[in-house]
Amino acid sequence: MIEIRNLSKSFIDKRVTVDAIKDINLTVGKGDIYGIIGLSGAGKSTLVRCINRLEEPTAGSIFIEGKDIMELKDEEMLRMRRRIGMIFQGFNLLSRRDCSKNIAFPLEVSEWKKNDIEKRVNELLELVGLEDKRHSYPSQLSGGQKQRVAIARALAAKSDILLCDEATSALDPSTTKAILTLLREINKALGITIIIITHQMEVIKEICNKVAVISEGEIVEEGPTFQLLSKPNHPVTKRFLSDKSLEGAVDYLEEGDHARLYKVTFLQESAHQPIISGMIKATGVDVNIMAGHISNVQGKSYGNLLVELSGSNEAIQKALAYLSQNKLYVEELAKHERVV
Amino acid sequence: MNEWYSILNKLFDLMPQPLLETLYMVAAATVFSVLLGGPLGIITAISEENHIWPERNLNKALNLIINTTRSLPFIILMIAVFPITKLLVGTRIGTTAAVVPLTIAAIPFVARLVEASVKELPWGVVEAALSMGANRMQIVLKVILPEALPSIVSGITLTIINLIGYSAMAGAIGGGGLGDLAIRFGYQGFQEDVLIGTVIVLLLIVQMVQFLGNRIYKSLIK
Numbered sequence: 079m080i081e082i083r084n085l086s087k088s089f090i091d092k093r094v095t096v097d098a099i100k101d102i103n104l105t106v107g108k109g110d111i112y113g114i115i116g117l118s119g120a121g122k123s124t125l126v127r128c129i130n131r132l133e134e135p136t137a138g139s140i141f142i143e144g145k146d147i148m149e150l151k152d153e154e155m156l157r158m159r160r161r162i163g164m165i166f167q168g169f170n171l172l173s174r175r176d177c178s179k180n181i182a183f184p185l186e187v188s189e190w191k192k193n194d195i196e197k198r199v200n201e202l203l204e205l206v207g208l209e210d211k212r213h214s215y216p217s218q219l220s221g222g223q224k225q226r227v228a229i230a231r232a233l234a235a236k237s238d239i240l241l242c243d244e245a246t247s248a249l250d251p252s253t254t255k256a257i258l259t260l261l262r263e264i265n266k267a268l269g270i271t272i273i274i275i276t277h278q279m280e281v282i283k284e285i286c287n288k289v290a291v292i293s294e295g296e297i298v299e300e301g302p303t304f305q306l307l308s309k310p311n312h313p314v315t316k317r318f319l320s321d322k323s324l325e326g327a328v329d330y331l332e333e334g335d336h337a338r339l340y341k342v343t344f345l346q347e348s349a350h351q352p353i354i355s356g357m358i359k360a361t362g363v364d365v366n367i368m369a370g371h372i373s374n375v376q377g378k379s380y381g382n383l384l385v386e387l388s389g390s391n392e393a394i395q396k397a398l399a400y401l402s403q404n405k406l407y408v409e410e411l412a413k414h415e416r417v418v
Numbered sequence: 419m420n421e422w423y424s425i426l427n428k429l430f431d432l433m434p435q436p437l438l439e440t441l442y443m444v445a446a447a448t449v450f451s452v453l454l455g456g457p458l459g460i461i462t463a464i465s466e467e468n469h470i471w472p473e474r475n476l477n478k479a480l481n482l483i484i485n486t487t488r489s490l491p492f493i494i495l496m497i498a499v500f501p502i503t504k505l506l507v508g509t510r511i512g513t514t515a516a517v518v519p520l521t522i523a524a525i526p527f528v529a530r531l532v533e534a535s536v537k538e539l540p541w542g543v544v545e546a547a548l549s550m551g552a553n554r555m556q557i558v559l560k561v562i563l564p565e566a567l568p569s570i571v572s573g574i575t576l577t578i579i580n581l582i583g584y585s586a587m588a589g590a591i592g593g594g595g596l597g598d599l600a601i602r603f604g605y606q607g608f609q610e611d612v613l614i615g616t617v618i619v620l621l622l623i624v625q626m627v628q629f630l631g632n633r634i635y636k637s638l639i640k
C-alpha cells in the first residue's frame with residue numbers, strides 16, 4: 079500500500095517559484111492498477127518521480143507499507159528503490175548491453191551472485207516472451223520489444239511496485255494494447271501494484287481499476303475507473319472523455335435557437351431498456367436524438383446520448399424526472415458548453 | 419634514379435630515431451593524459467547541478483583549472499612547467515622531459531572531451547539506473563563509462579592527433595622527434611627533401627591513427 083499525504087514539490091525557475099504539485103493526497107492499494115491522467119505540464123511526471131524520490135518533494139510524506147520514505151537515509155532509500163521498478167516513455171535501456179545484460183543490471187546493482195542472476199534473467203525473459211532475443215541489442219528491437227525488456231528489468235530485483243511514466247506513449251495502438259495486456263498479466267500473476275502516468279484515456283480505460291485526474295499540480299477528481307469515467311464531474315475529466323461526434327452535434331446546435339440540449343448517461347443495466355421511447359409515451363415531449371455512443375471500460379459499458387427536448391416546460395420537467403426515475407444520469411448542456 | 423635513391427637512403431638513415439621519439443612522446447602523453455584527464459572530465463560532468471553528484475564549488479574550481487590550462491599556448495606552457503618537469507623527471511630537457519608538458523597540455527583537453535561525451539548521454543539511462551537503486555559509483559562504472567565509451571574513443575583519437583602536432587614543438591626543449599628533424603635539417607639546414615619526407619611520414623601517422631580510431635569507434639557502437 080502506498081499512501082501519499084499532503085505532498086508538494088516546488089522548484090525555482092529563473093527566480094520564480096513554480097509549484098509542480100500541490101498538496102497531493104492519494105492512496106494506492108496493494109494490487110491496484112492506479113492511473114494518473116493529466117495533460118503535459120500537469121505535474122504527473124513530478125508526482126511519479128516523488129514516489130521513488132528521483133525528485134525530492136518539498137513537503138509531505140509518502141508511506142510505503144506504512145514506512146515514511148521521506149525519513150529514509152540515502153543508503154536506505156537506495157535499498158527501497160530496488161523494490162520499486164520504473165519504466166519510461168523512452169525505454170532508457172543501456173545501448174551497449176544486450177537484452178539479458180540489461181535485465182541483469184539491477185541484479186548487479188543489488189550484488190546478486192552470478193548464477194542467481196542468470197537464472198533470474200531467464201525467468202524474466204520468459205515472463206515477457208523474449209527468450210529468442212536474449213542476445214539482441216536494444217537497437218535491434220522494436221519499440222514494443224524494448225518496453226518488454228524494460229519491464230523485465232524493472233521487475234528483475236523482485237520489485238512489488240511498478241511505476242510507469244508514459245510507458246506506452248511512444249508506441250503504436252496495437253503495441254500499446256499488447257504492453258497493457260502484459261502489465262495486467264503481471265499485476266494478476268505476481269500481485270504487483272502498478273501506478274501508471276499517462277495522458278491517454280485509452281490506457282486508463284484498458285487496465286486501471288482506479289484513476290486520479292491531475293491538473294495544474296492538483297488532483298481534481300479520483301475514484302474507481304468505471305464510476306469516474308461514466309459520471310465525470312470536473313471539466314478537465316470531461317475534456318479527456320470528450321467525444322468528437324457529440325462535440326459536432328453541439329456545434330451544429332449552436333447556430334440555432336432555443337433548443338434545450340441534454341446529455342443522458344446510461345449505465346450497463348439500463349442500456350437494454352427502451353427508456354427513451356417510454357419517456358415519449360409517458361410525457362409527450364418531442365425528442366430529437368443528436369448523437370450517441372457507447373464506451374466499454376474493462377467489460378462494463380456505459381453510453382452517452384445527446385438529445386434535444388422540445389415541448390412545454392412542464393412536459394420537459396416531467397421527462398427529466400422520468401429519466402432520473404429510471405436511473406439515468408441527465409445533464410443539461412449550456413449553450414456554449416463544448417465539453418461533452 | 420640515382421638521385422631518388424640517395425634521398426631515400428638519407429631519409430632511412432635520419433628517420434628512425436626521431437620517429438621513435440615522436441611515437442614515445444605521444445604514446446606516453448596519451449596514456450597519462452587519459453588516465454588523469456578522463457576522471458577529471460567525469461567528475462566535472464557529474465558535479466554539475468542536476469547531475470548525480472552536484473558539487474557547485476568543486477565544479478567551478480575544476481572548470482577554472484581546465485580553462486586556465488587550455489588557454490596557455492603550448493610553447494609557453496612547456497617553459498612554465500619546467501619546475502614540475504624537473505621534479506618529476508629529474509631534468510628539464512630531453513624526450514622524457516617533453517612528456518610532462520605534453521601530458522599537462524593534454525589533460526584539460528581530454529577532460530573537456532570526456533565531459534562532453536558524458537553530458538551528451540541521454541539523461542534517461544542515468545535516471546533509469548537511479549530508479550533501480552544504483553549508487554553513484556555503480557552509475558559511473560556501469561552506465562556512464564560504458565555508454566560514453568564510443569564517444570570517448572573518438573575524443574582520444576582527436577587527442578592523439580593533437581599530441582602529434584604538439585610534439586613537433588618539443589624539439590625546442592631537446593625533446594627530439596619528427597618535428598625537430600623537420601626544423602633542424604629541413605628548414606634550418608635547407609634540406610627540402612627531409613622536410614617533405616617528414617611531412618609525408620607525419621601525414622601517414624595521422625591518417626593511420628584516425629583510421630584505427632574510427633574502426634574502434636564503429637566496433638563499440640551497438
